[in-house]
Amino acid sequence: MELLAVGLNYQSAPLALRERLAFPAEELPYSLQTLAGRISGLAKKSVAEAAILSTCNRTEVYCATDNSEEIKPLLLQWLAQERNVAPEDLLSHLYILPQQEVVRHAFRVASGLDSMVLGEAQILGQMKQAARSAEEAGTLGQMLHQLFQRTFSVAKEVRSHTEIGAHSVSMASAAVKLANRIFGDLSKRHVFFIGAGEMIQLCATHFAAQNPKSITIANRSQERAQLLASAHQANVIPLSAVPDQLGKSDIVISCTASTLPIIGLGTVENACRVRKHEPIFMLDLAVPRDIEAQVSRLDDVFLYTVDDLSLIVQEGREHRAAAVEQAEAIIETQVQGFMRWVSERSMVPAIQHIHQQADDIAQLELDHARRLLAKGTDIDEVLQLMAHRLSAKFAHGPMQALHNAPASDRDTLMKWLPQLFDLKNRDHK
Numbered sequence: 064m065e066l067l068a069v070g071l072n073y074q075s076a077p078l079a080l081r082e083r084l085a086f087p088a089e090e091l092p093y094s095l096q097t098l099a100g101r102i103s104g105l106a107k108k109s110v111a112e113a114a115i116l117s118t119c120n121r122t123e124v125y126c127a128t129d130n131s132e133e134i135k136p137l138l139l140q141w142l143a144q145e146r147n148v149a150p151e152d153l154l155s156h157l158y159i160l161p162q163q164e165v166v167r168h169a170f171r172v173a174s175g176l177d178s179m180v181l182g183e184a185q186i187l188g189q190m191k192q193a194a195r196s197a198e199e200a201g202t203l204g205q206m207l208h209q210l211f212q213r214t215f216s217v218a219k220e221v222r223s224h225t226e227i228g229a230h231s232v233s234m235a236s237a238a239v240k241l242a243n244r245i246f247g248d249l250s251k252r253h254v255f256f257i258g259a260g261e262m263i264q265l266c267a268t269h270f271a272a273q274n275p276k277s278i279t280i281a282n283r284s285q286e287r288a289q290l291l292a293s294a295h296q297a298n299v300i301p302l303s304a305v306p307d308q309l310g311k312s313d314i315v316i317s318c319t320a321s322t323l324p325i326i327g328l329g330t331v332e333n334a335c336r337v338r339k340h341e342p343i344f345m346l347d348l349a350v351p352r353d354i355e356a357q358v359s360r361l362d363d364v365f366l367y368t369v370d371d372l373s374l375i376v377q378e379g380r381e382h383r384a385a386a387v388e389q390a391e392a393i394i395e396t397q398v399q400g401f402m403r404w405v406s407e408r409s410m411v412p413a414i415q416h417i418h419q420q421a422d423d424i425a426q427l428e429l430d431h432a433r434r435l436l437a438k439g440t441d442i443d444e445v446l447q448l449m450a451h452r453l454s455a456k457f458a459h460g461p462m463q464a465l466h467n468a469p470a471s472d473r474d475t476l477m478k479w480l481p482q483l484f485d486l487k488n489r490d491h492k
Contacts, residue, residue, distance in 0.1 A: 064111070064206050066165040067131045069138050069157060070123030073179050076156035078370045082351035084146050084153075086117040087320055088192065094145060095200035098124070101141050112204035114197035114211070118189050119350035119369050120179055121172075125165065125193075127206035135159060166401050169210060170394045173218035175227060179369070180376045181383060182228035185261065187218050209404065217397045224393065226386040235265040237375040238346050239273060242314050245344050245365055249273040255312035256280045256297075257305060257326075258319040259287045262348050266316050271295040279312070281305050283319070306330050310337030318348035328357045335363045424456050 071084060086094055098113050112127035124142065128134045139157065143150040160168050168177070173190050175182040194211040197203035203211075222228055239249075246252055254275045256263050259282040271278060278297035281304065282288035288299045300308055302325070309315060309330065319325060331354075334343065345366045347354040352368065359366040432449045436442065461480055468476055 064127045064129055065131045066162050066206065066210065067126045067128060067134060067138070068123055068160040068165040068168060069135070069142065070116075070121060071153075071156045071158065072121035072177070073370060073373070075158060078350065078352070078368055080148070080152070080156060081120070081122065083148050084122040084142070085350050086115055086122065087322060088196070091115055091117070091193075091196035092200040095197055095202045097145070098141055099202050112207040113202040114193050114207055116190060116193040118186065119348065125169070125207060125210070127204060131161065163398065163402055166210065167394065167398045169214045170217045170397060173214045174221040174390055174394065176387065176390055176394075179373055180233055181387070183233060184222070184228060187215070188261075190214060210401070213397065213401050217394060220397070221390045221393050225389040227383060227390050229383070229386070233265060234262065234348065234369070234372055234376065235269040237372045238266055238316060239269045240375055241346070241367060241372070242344050245342060246313065249275050249314070251276050252313040253277045253279070253311060254314045255308055255316070257315070257317035257353065258282055258349070259284065259291045260318060260320070262318045263316065264291060267291060267295050267297070270314070275314070279308055281308065306333065309334035313341070313343060315343065315345045316348065317346070317353040319353055321349070321353060322351055324353055324355045326354045326358070328355050331358045331361060331364060335361060338363070424453070428452055
């Protein structure tokens, strides 16, 4: 079994493509089963293990397969068909990682080294969710299970022994900075959050610290919205009231799991008229996007997406160069450790075969000894004979290998036999 990963991220693909490749969390188990079945059928090989990591910044498919070269094109074909994207539109944006590079990449992603926000911790939870979804779908086998468990362990070690996460500029604090640039003091502004997930929770905490005039939350689950609202003295409205609330809001931040935009151009145009063309700051943190891209054309709207925050979140990255170097060193050590495990795992069948063959020989000699004892043969004679027969069979394999080996291979065999059979030099006893 070999590891293989195919994916794209914020560095390799624009938001417009990333949102098309996004997998909603509720679809992951079914998509994983489809992936395993489709490629297995096409390649006539078994893709026994698969996992999908899908976030606002990346979509990556991890596989463990017995024929990675044959699987690669079929995996790309499945990804294109599953997300209804032309293969030629994907190729220039995808990266394909083999075995050891998969391990290194997974470790770097979980540790926050491959994130838009250097050292951000949210990605670790998203990777754990990817593993849970694969387990639920029945596509998380021993290879990927071990990879993810090592990945979580490495991420913990990096965060415990380096300053990689210290002073990181989060997406939420970057949103506050952008709002400050447009409005200055936020204490007189009305903030509107659409969604109540982890990203909105982070944003709500950062904006609440600015003491805005009001905070309003709309979410599909009223219970979850109310829980978030109670922490920040916010108002809760149903999603159906979003159009009316837009006209009352200076700052709008949306991050839902909707697969289609929930705020259209016409709705925002109406809100601008209600506001008498007062500026409105809109931040769409969802992938796929919640707000139609055409909204950015409106003169009174400052619309930003996750990609627009990249310059802000890079601030201070150079100050953590030493932490990055330490993290990379930890990761490299752990990559080598994982590859040793892979190498040792590949020897398991051979080791099992050796044990089985030894057990078979022992059983044959034991049966032979019992037959002699049943005939009345002296027990010491039986034991001596059994010991002799066992030692002869033990030596038979190495002796045959030496006798039958070409002269060019004999010296190599002579060097390895003492280690393989723990042969002692009698002269040094």
